[in-house]
Amino acid sequence: MNVWRRLNLEARIGAVMLSILVLMALLAPLIAPGDPLAITGEPMVRPFASEAHVLGTDRLGRDVLAGLLHGTRTTLLVAFFSAAAALIVGSIVGTLSGYLGGFADTVLMRITEAFQTVPGFLLALAAISVTGPSVPTLIFAISLGNWTQAARVTRAEVLSLRERDFVAAARTLGMRPLEIAFREILPNAFGPTVSLAAISVAAAILIEAALSFLGFGDPNRVTWGSMIAEGRTVLRAAPYLSIVPGIALVITVLSVHLIGRGLSRRERLVP
Amino acid sequence: MPPIVSFFLRRLLGALPVLVVVLVGSFLLLEAASGDAVDSYVARSGAMDAEQMAQLRQDWGLDKGPLYRFRAYATALAEGDLGWSTSFERPVASVIFERLPITLLLMGVATALAFSLGSFLGILAGASPGSFRDRFLSIASLAIYAVPGFWLGLVLIVIFAVDLRWLPVGGIETIASGKSGLARLGDIAAHLILPVASLAMVYLVLYLRLMRDRMSEIWRDPFVSALEARGISRSRIVWRHVARNAVLPVVTMLGLQAAAMLGGSVVVESVFAIPGFGRLAAEAVARRDTPLLLGVILCSAVTVIIANLLVDLAYGKLDPRVRAGR
Numbered sequence: 306m307n308v309w310r311r312l313n314l315e316a317r318i319g320a321v322m323l324s325i326l327v328l329m330a331l332l333a334p335l336i337a338p339g340d341p342l343a344i345t346g347e348p349m350v351r352p353f354a355s356e357a358h359v360l361g362t363d364r365l366g367r368d369v370l371a372g373l374l375h376g377t378r379t380t381l382l383v384a385f386f387s388a389a390a391a392l393i394v395g396s397i398v399g400t401l402s403g404y405l406g407g408f409a410d411t412v413l414m415r416i417t418e419a420f421q422t423v424p425g426f427l428l429a430l431a432a433i434s435v436t437g438p439s440v441p442t443l444i445f446a447i448s449l450g451n452w453t454q455a456a457r458v459t460r461a462e463v464l465s466l467r468e469r470d471f472v473a474a475a476r477t478l479g480m481r482p483l484e485i486a487f488r489e490i491l492p493n494a495f496g497p498t499v500s501l502a503a504i505s506v507a508a509a510i511l512i513e514a515a516l517s518f519l520g521f522g523d524p525n526r527v528t529w530g531s532m533i534a535e536g537r538t539v540l541r542a543a544p545y546l547s548i549v550p551g552i553a554l555v556i557t558v559l560s561v562h563l564i565g566r567g568l569s570r571r572e573r574l575v576p
Numbered sequence: 577m578p579p580i581v582s583f584f585l586r587r588l589l590g591a592l593p594v595l596v597v598v599l600v601g602s603f604l605l606l607e608a609a610s611g612d613a614v615d616s617y618v619a620r621s622g623a624m625d626a627e628q629m630a631q632l633r634q635d636w637g638l639d640k641g642p643l644y645r646f647r648a649y650a651t652a653l654a655e656g657d658l659g660w661s662t663s664f665e666r667p668v669a670s671v672i673f674e675r676l677p678i679t680l681l682l683m684g685v686a687t688a689l690a691f692s693l694g695s696f697l698g699i700l701a702g703a704s705p706g707s708f709r710d711r712f713l714s715i716a717s718l719a720i721y722a723v724p725g726f727w728l729g730l731v732l733i734v735i736f737a738v739d740l741r742w743l744p745v746g747g748i749e750t751i752a753s754g755k756s757g758l759a760r761l762g763d764i765a766a767h768l769i770l771p772v773a774s775l776a777m778v779y780l781v782l783y784l785r786l787m788r789d790r791m792s793e794i795w796r797d798p799f800v801s802a803l804e805a806r807g808i809s810r811s812r813i814v815w816r817h818v819a820r821n822a823v824l825p826v827v828t829m830l831g832l833q834a835a836a837m838l839g840g841s842v843v844v845e846s847v848f849a850i851p852g853f854g855r856l857a858a859e860a861v862a863r864r865d866t867p868l869l870l871g872v873i874l875c876s877a878v879t880v881i882i883a884n885l886l887v888d889l890a891y892g893k894l895d896p897r898v899r900a901g902r
Contacts, residue, residue: 415593415594415597416597418594418597419594419595419597419598419601419877421835422594422598422835422877422880422881423598423601423835423873423876423877423880424835424836424838424839424842424876424880425835425836425839426839426840426842426843427838427839427842427857427872427873427876428873430842430857430858430861430869431605431861431869431873433861434609434860434861434864434866434869435605435608435609450839507722511724514724514726514727515724515726515842515843518726518843519842519843519846519858520862521858521861533726533727533730537730537847540730540733540734540738541738544734544738547727547730547734548730548731548734551724551727551730551731554724554727555719555722555723555724555727556722558722558723558724559718559719559722562718562721562722563718566718
């Protein structure tokens with residue numbers, strides 16, 4: 306429990322919230338067995354009105370609670386993997402750029418800048434328009450606009466590390482440049498990049514939700530964004546259909562931010 | 577040449593390599609998309625046999641290598657030709673320039689609101705770090721920062737348009753209202769309130785936190801003690817010295833957030849049915865209109881570059897050190 310003791314109150318609250326969400330995702334098939342997209346009852350049952358549908362049903366009679374639970378899976382899956390992909394790609398680009406320097410650095414940084422100039426959400430839309438929506442392509446599309454910050458942070462860190470004595474020692478030992486970059490420098494430069502993880506995960510959750518809200522999510526999976534979009538068509542009659550999944554989104558993003566703030570007290574990148 | 581013009585030109589030249597990368601990326605996207613211009617032309621105009629299609633491809637230069645196609649694409653762009661939108665059946669440039677002002681208005685008002693209110697509340701919180709007011713604003717801003725803009729928009733619609741009926745549900749102005757002059761302006765303003773609020777809220781709390789954190793650092797600077805020793809009033813120290821120094825990183829952030837806000841406008845405009853530039857991106861993808869999507873991407877890159885340029889100019893005005901160094 307060493308990690309737990311080092312966390313402050315904020316981060317502990319966040320960790321508990323996120324653990325509950327992960328548990329919800331893992332237990333979704335047990336609590337709400339069957340296809341969450343299947344019609345299981347009367348349409349538009351109000352929340353807390355029926356024992357069989359605690360949170361009510363949507364326009365077509367699909368259970369809201371089942372959608373919410375299964376939606377947790379999609380959200381966490383896509384967010385975790387796209388943030389991980391973004392951090393890995395970003396730190397590789399940053400390491401190469403910072404260690405090689407010169408022309409390679411210029412080219413890589415121009416590419417990074419170009420990716421920062423185009424809004425990440427548009428990049429994701431463009432990628433989806435070519436690949437079509439599915440979980441792996443969503444992960445790819447979202448990480449496309451998410452890796453640049455990691456690249457910049459890693460590059461700055463590598464620049465400050467590459468003149469250190471242990472790098473000179475590795476060079477004297479006869480290690481090849483790329484070996485030095487990835488086996489000696491990158492592991493040491495990874496710390497500040499990891500503190501970006503919380504922001505990346507939160508950004509990925511929000512982009513995924515917005516994409517599936519617009520109808521560009523995986524059509525075979527329930528997502529909170531698609532539930533909000535579905536509820537929007539009956540916003541006047543049943544506003545709770547849009548509001549409930551949105552609250553789930555807010556709780557998830559908040560828990561990630563709380564953990565992030567607790568982990569990186571010094572480099573506080575989350576406001 | 578006046579220094580401001582040469583500064584502008586130098587910065588635009590510096591942005592050229594980035595634009596070239598965006599251009600190459602867009603071209604690769606065009607190549608990766610299924611079907612070419614002839615396919616979409618045939619789909620629009622009806623039947624055509626394989627021989628005619630091959631002839632058309634030859635006429636349009638589509639049968640030549642990708643390098644030739646890229647050159648043709650880049651030359652057309654240099655002449656201001658963004659291509660033909662297959663879903664609107666109009667030149668891409670004309671569709672975009674019709675939509676862009678609405679989004680710029682939306683983003684401009686949202687940025688102004690987020691910056692002014694955000695830094696004002698940030699000053700209130702940062703004036704006395706650790707106070708009740710500071711802690712309340714910190715917790716509130718953390719919670720609001722987790723709220724997705726498009727969902728906030730829906731909640732605002734439920735409250736202010738459906739339940740209270742104070743504000744319109746969507747659109748940019750009342751259709752065929754016959755209003756003109758000030759009445760029309762007021763109508764547009766009423767339509768803008770909810771979208772601006774849902775777009776600006778995240779940035780408002782972002783600037784609040786940034787301002788507050790920077791101020792709490794500056795309070796520890798020795799120059800603050802010097803001011804206190806000279807007997808300068810607390811409110812003067814807060815506003816004229818601490819806040820003034822803390823506003824610089826917030827201004828930098830304005831430029832960095834331009835791209836994110838443009839992305840956010842895609843969803844917010846869809847929620848409020850605003851016929852703007854952002855919604856055009858979603859429409860282009862939904863209607864499989866690749867030339868339009870590329871036009872939107874290129875134009876948003878240019879918009880972001882110009883926004884950053886303006887921020888740099890403002891920064892020069894605010895920070896005497898930058899002015900001296902230029």
